Amino acid sequence: MxxxxxxxxxxxxxxxxxxxISRIRLITLIGLIAAWECLALxxxxxxxxxxxxxxxxxxxxxxxxxxxxxxxxxxxxxxFAEHIVGFIVGSAIAIFLGIAMGTNPLLRKALEPYLNAxxxxxxxxxxxxxxxxxxxxxESKMAKGAMSAxxxxxxxxxxxxxxxxxxxIRVGKSFNLSKSQxxxxxxxxxxxxxIITGLRLGMxxxxxxxxxxxxxxxxxxxxxxxxxxxxxFRIAPMYAIILIIFALAAAANVGMxxxxxxxxxxxxxxxxxxxKARASASGGLGVVATN
Amino acid sequence: MDLIGNFFVxxxxxxxxxxxxxxxxxxxxxxxxxxxxxxxxxxxxxAAAFAAPTVLLYPLFLVIFGRSHATLIAMGFIPGxxxxxxxxxxxxxxxxxxxLNVGRSFNISDRDMFWKIQLPSAVPTIFTGIRxxxxxxxxxxxxxxxxxxxxxxxxxxxxMYFRFDTPGTYASIIAVVFVSVFFYWxxxxxxxxxxxx
Numbered sequence: 001m002x003x004x005x006x007x008x009x010x011x012x013x014x015x016x017x018x019x020x021i022s023r024i025r026l027i028t029l030i031g032l033i034a035a036w037e038c039l040a041l042x043x044x045x046x047x048x049x050x051x052x053x054x055x056x057x058x059x060x061x062x063x064x065x066x067x068x069x070x071x072x073x074x075x076x077x078x079x080f081a082e083h084i085v086g087f088i089v090g091s092a093i094a095i096f097l098g099i100a101m102g103t104n105p106l107l108r109k110a111l112e113p114y115l116n117a118x119x120x121x122x123x124x125x126x127x128x129x130x131x132x133x134x135x136x137x138x139e140s141k142m143a144k145g146a147m148s149a150x151x152x153x154x155x156x157x158x159x160x161x162x163x164x165x166x167x168x169i170r171v172g173k174s175f176n177l178s179k180s181q182x183x184x185x186x187x188x189x190x191x192x193x194x195i196i197t198g199l200r201l202g203m204x205x206x207x208x209x210x211x212x213x214x215x216x217x218x219x220x221x222x223x224x225x226x227x228x229x230x231x232x233f234r235i236a237p238m239y240a241i242i243l244i245i246f247a248l249a250a251a252a253n254v255g256m257x258x259x260x261x262x263x264x265x266x267x268x269x270x271x272x273x274x275x276k277a278r279a280s281a282s283g284g285l286g287v288v289a290t291n
Numbered sequence: 292m293d294l295i296g297n298f299f300v301x302x303x304x305x306x307x308x309x310x311x312x313x314x315x316x317x318x319x320x321x322x323x324x325x326x327x328x329x330x331x332x333x334x335x336x337x338a339a340a341f342a343a344p345t346v347l348l349y350p351l352f353l354v355i356f357g358r359s360h361a362t363l364i365a366m367g368f369i370p371g372x373x374x375x376x377x378x379x380x381x382x383x384x385x386x387x388x389x390x391l392n393v394g395r396s397f398n399i400s401d402r403d404m405f406w407k408i409q410l411p412s413a414v415p416t417i418f419t420g421i422r423x424x425x426x427x428x429x430x431x432x433x434x435x436x437x438x439x440x441x442x443x444x445x446x447x448x449x450x451m452y453f454r455f456d457t458p459g460t461y462a463s464i465i466a467v468v469f470v471s472v473f474f475y476w477x478x479x480x481x482x483x484x485x486x487x488x
Binding site for chain 2: 017020021022024052116117118120124127128129131204207208211212215216226227229230233239242245249250
């Protein structure tokens with residue numbers, strides 16, 4: 001492909017930039033681990049509190065210990081069940097309401113101030129109410145998950161409805177499509193992208209919401225496990241659980257982003273200001289959806 | 292139950308964490324802007340950290356600082372600093388070429404370039420980061436207060452629930468909602484005022 005010298009020079013330059021970027025990343029990682037090990041060393045000779053910063057090796061052993069223990073998978077299963085149920089319930093209600101708000105300006109104007117207000121409060125503060133309503137078992141965490149998932153999804157869905165390219169709707173109207181055809185052929189394809197964005201955000205927030213609820217009050221789940229380790233001052237397993245949770249959350253996020261990219265490739269220009277909608281939804285610029 | 296006093300405790304924690312986030316976030320954002328390679332290298336990590344469940348780090352700070360105000364401030368600082376860093380970089384990257392060229396043709400120093408051209412034109416975007424950062428800081432501080440039964444408004448909610456004081460629980464929850472609505476509204480107003488549309 002690179003037949004002329006100029007292009008070759010440009011591509012060499014590009015690879016050297018990429019190389020230096022990955023070098024920076026590598027050096028940063030090594031530096032962080034080295035700094036961590038220094039802290040651990042200081043701890044073990046008694047300068048810092050002992051064992052507050054366990055060495056990376058101990059954490060790696062603890063991660064392995066978690067991954068081979070049956071109790072860990074039981075807790076993982078509980079958290080997963082709470083997360084999935086909460087996520088599905090919360091986002092289903094949110095998509096329904098978001099579409100209703102997008103198509104009905106009166107409803108949107110009436111509901112938006114309240115949703116914005118509740119959307120920016122820490123949802124965890126409603127946990128006592130959920131405990132009163134659903135008890136302290138797994139049900140209240142599902143409710144908490146649904147509550148966390150609801151807000152980002154409803155905001156992005158309503159915004160997505162508003163930003164559908166009017167040309168698409170006019171095309172549908174000029175072909176004299178029936179209402180069901182409009183929904184199937186125009187609205188649903190145009191809404192896939194904003195809804196997936198909302199679901200990605202909602203998924204990440206639901207993880208936090210469920211785990212935080214478990215930390216407060218639970219008899220099972222990863223958050224509960226984390227709390228127990230903290231109370232027993234078993235620091236290495238505590239870090240192990242935190243790292244595992246971070247890895248799982250990151251994996252879920254990457255998966256949803258991949259899905260979104262795939263969808264984007266098939267149907268790019270669906271919104272009038274597609275870029276703006278995506279920026280405000282994914283960067284949280286429009287609203288602050290909190291855990 | 293002294294909602295006002297506890298409100299000021301939460302407010303002071305949020306203020307301290309926000310100041311810390313500004314003091315570190317804006318210079319770091321500027322660093323990432325001026326060193327393009329570092330900016331690109333850390334961009335994805337920052338986005339990942341922004342989406343990560345950072346609230347779960349609180350046992351770590353409990354172990355280091357104990358149940359103290361330092362834990363609250365540290366936990367408020369982390370989620371507050373990340374959007375400020377991201378938006379500072381974005382804002383500076385978005386400064387229009389024309390403005391920069393005008394500065395260059397006047398042959399002004401780097402210092403003046405930053406204070407007279409780059410910063411003023413990046414302020415609206417940076418402020419978006421600050422608004423998001425403050426909201427996240429407030430939310431995380433209240434959440435941690437609730438989780439560790441220490442500090443201001445969050446502790447009150449937890450305490451009322453443990454005392455089976457249901458009206459008190461609802462009252463304190465409503466107080467938290469009011470505070471965050473007030474923050475949301477206030478910062479939204481300031482942002483509209485700063486952004487010349």
